[in-house]
Amino acid sequence: MYRYDEFDHQLVAERVEQFRGQVARRVAGEITEDAFKPLRLMNGVYLQLHAYMLRVAIPYGTLSSKQMRMLAHLAREYDRGYGHFTTRQNIQYNWPALDRIPDLLQELASVEMHAIQTSGNCIRNVTSDQYAGAIADEVEDPRIISEIIRQWSTFHPEFSYLPRKFKIAVTGHKNDRAAIKLHDIGIVIVKNAAGEIGYEVHVGGGQGRTPFIAKKMSDFVPAAQLLAYLEAVMRVYNMLGRRDNSYKARIKILVHETGEEEMRRLVEAEFAKIDASQMLTVPQEEIDRIAAYFAPPALQELPAASASLDAARASDTAFDHWVTTNVVSHVKPGYGIVNISLKPIGGIPGDASDAQMDVIADLAETYAQDEVRVTHEQNLVLPHVKLDDLKTVYDTLLAHGLATPNLGMISDTIACPGLDYCNLANARSIPLAQEISNRFADLDRQYDIGELKIKISGCINACGHHHVGHIGILGVDKKGTEFYQISLGGSADENASLGDITGRAFTEDDIVDAIENLVASYVDLRQGGERFIDTYRRVGMQPFKERLYAE
Amino acid sequence: MQSNRQLIKDGTLAENLWLYLEDDAALSDTASIVSLQRLEDEADTLRARNAPLGVILRAGEKQGEDVRRLAPFLDMIQLVAIEFPVYRNGRGFSSARILREELKFDGEIRATGEVLFDQWQPMARCGINAFEVDASISLDQFNQAMGEFSQAYQPASDARRGLLWQRHGK
Numbered sequence: 001m002y003r004y005d006e007f008d009h010q011l012v013a014e015r016v017e018q019f020r021g022q023v024a025r026r027v028a029g030e031i032t033e034d035a036f037k038p039l040r041l042m043n044g045v046y047l048q049l050h051a052y053m054l055r056v057a058i059p060y061g062t063l064s065s066k067q068m069r070m071l072a073h074l075a076r077e078y079d080r081g082y083g084h085f086t087t088r089q090n091i092q093y094n095w096p097a098l099d100r101i102p103d104l105l106q107e108l109a110s111v112e113m114h115a116i117q118t119s120g121n122c123i124r125n126v127t128s129d130q131y132a133g134a135i136a137d138e139v140e141d142p143r144i145i146s147e148i149i150r151q152w153s154t155f156h157p158e159f160s161y162l163p164r165k166f167k168i169a170v171t172g173h174k175n176d177r178a179a180i181k182l183h184d185i186g187i188v189i190v191k192n193a194a195g196e197i198g199y200e201v202h203v204g205g206g207q208g209r210t211p212f213i214a215k216k217m218s219d220f221v222p223a224a225q226l227l228a229y230l231e232a233v234m235r236v237y238n239m240l241g242r243r244d245n246s247y248k249a250r251i252k253i254l255v256h257e258t259g260e261e262e263m264r265r266l267v268e269a270e271f272a273k274i275d276a277s278q279m280l281t282v283p284q285e286e287i288d289r290i291a292a293y294f295a296p297p298a299l300q301e302l303p304a305a306s307a308s309l310d311a312a313r314a315s316d317t318a319f320d321h322w323v324t325t326n327v328v329s330h331v332k333p334g335y336g337i338v339n340i341s342l343k344p345i346g347g348i349p350g351d352a353s354d355a356q357m358d359v360i361a362d363l364a365e366t367y368a369q370d371e372v373r374v375t376h377e378q379n380l381v382l383p384h385v386k387l388d389d390l391k392t393v394y395d396t397l398l399a400h401g402l403a404t405p406n407l408g409m410i411s412d413t414i415a416c417p418g419l420d421y422c423n424l425a426n427a428r429s430i431p432l433a434q435e436i437s438n439r440f441a442d443l444d445r446q447y448d449i450g451e452l453k454i455k456i457s458g459c460i461n462a463c464g465h466h467h468v469g470h471i472g473i474l475g476v477d478k479k480g481t482e483f484y485q486i487s488l489g490g491s492a493d494e495n496a497s498l499g500d501i502t503g504r505a506f507t508e509d510d511i512v513d514a515i516e517n518l519v520a521s522y523v524d525l526r527q528g529g530e531r532f533i534d535t536y537r538r539v540g541m542q543p544f545k546e547r548l549y550a551e
Numbered sequence: 552m553q554s555n556r557q558l559i560k561d562g563t564l565a566e567n568l569w570l571y572l573e574d575d576a577a578l579s580d581t582a583s584i585v586s587l588q589r590l591e592d593e594a595d596t597l598r599a600r601n602a603p604l605g606v607i608l609r610a611g612e613k614q615g616e617d618v619r620r621l622a623p624f625l626d627m628i629q630l631v632a633i634e635f636p637v638y639r640n641g642r643g644f645s646s647a648r649i650l651r652e653e654l655k656f657d658g659e660i661r662a663t664g665e666v667l668f669d670q671w672q673p674m675a676r677c678g679i680n681a682f683e684v685d686a687s688i689s690l691d692q693f694n695q696a697m698g699e700f701s702q703a704y705q706p707a708s709d710a711r712r713g714l715l716w717q718r719h720g721k
Contacts, residue, residue: 007702007714018669018699038638039669121639151704151715157673158648158707161641227705238645244613273653279706285719 002293004112012109020102044115055118060128060146061089061374065365070111072357085350089374121162123153127169130373134383136331139189141294142172163241164249179492181214204255207462212252215260228280232270297369302334306387322405338382341404345441349415350378409446411437418458425458427475427482452532468492472499484511489536560681605630618646635664651678651708678708
């Protein structure tokens, strides 16, 4: 894991002091809420329906056990005993008191964490693959370049007041788990014919009310020039992005209105100028210095199979199911990648209590090389666990309500906070996720249905990623009543696609039956080993729609 | 410049010697800041005039004026004022860098409009060296804001090299 040097420490400490001064000026009434707003937003502090909310960055989703324990401590001391993991690999606290936030940030800084640029119209937390460094066939650990991007983008003097927020995601694997094509910039690490590392850069993806899949701007940007290329994209956006209408201000709209070809020409022209100055060419020594922090952990040489694991699976069906759904093959024989579902049946997607976070920190320290990962699907990961230890880890998780064997299943829903917390929402998301989870609680049935990604947003801003759900659900407000619109066929992976709306929206009372109806259609229509998304792509909307709206 | 404003230039309080000139106002021998449109329309007249000349880049409704339009006139202007209509419109940060780094402008770049306390330091990093600030701001406050961050991760228009390079003596 990356460790701060003296400069990183100093900058974060200076930021805390800066914010302490801003809060003091606000509390003393020297500045108005209006003037305070941009300052607090730069530090991840939102004003929600009931209270201030603080969003803490977890860069590229990687945490140490010490950091996880701090997140638990903050939940206990400053919140109501829980935290909420989000689709951008952040954690949110819903109830901190404003005057205590500087202290909270100071505690956070002591474990090399911050809330810098987790909101506001700036470059946000860089997100990445939760299996980085643990999965086979990775071109390069994506956290190396993610950390370089994190540093370059932190307090960037030119790009802190962009037309709108800006999100960058990186994957180093052909299977995209970071939804890179739904980001303002999505980066795929690739190798060219000469075996050199470079970056395929996608620009202009995003969700919200006008969703777009990103356009590929470059097939190969050499490693040392990536920052120059990114700065070129950012400058074109900052100069030409729309500022007259916040709904049209994201770079996806600029790419769409400018056209892919012209956008590429503008970026290349800017890149040529910046690159010629060499000022952003990252020294190889610095790339090496950062890469060293992400060197593979010292894992043991073990046989590929574990006799104790096989025996435990044979004698404990629930454990066997959990291993099947939640454990993924590790690049190193004898190890596994453990997914911890934060979607217990009937629970709130992404929530974890302080006690649960402490338990996960202990497990990470003892069994997983001291690492925890956060996924954009609002779950957690222990990246390096010996197969021999899986049963012990499972038993502890089970005792704390963390062993739900539903990864990728219908109850592993993404949901935004919705009307329960958010002042933008039209409808509630969490209660609906809970209802769906309860309706499909039966595990045998979930396994029969197989991979099915339901994603729920409480409004058109699409924080719950409904556009890219195999089944997407969008809360809409009609004359003061909550309705839910369904879309089908979305996907956030390397074959990213946007869902198609089925038609008329459903009431709160009908929506779960409607989901049931869609699942029944799929079960009837599927062939061979098809997943829901495969069947939908083969047969299209019509058969689903006919049955959904049949009288 | 508005009467409730003062000028801080190159880190000290400075007397404002410049007049913002409306497009229909007559030219005089006072140091004057004209619009980009007027600069383009009356370039020959302005070039023949015997007094310092500045230009303001207006933020506009949708996109703001393009700093690169100044390229043919750089030899005749001593000041570029960049308008920041509201704090959240950060387009001028890019305009300033393009002026300094691409167009190699070495005159005064002045920030005017709504510019907040915490924006002065990043503006300075982008090459802005003069600030029209509220008259209530003391030089101490200004310098405190300019020193909020002792280091920078990335290079910009100023002398700071960026930590990614500095760590290796580059």
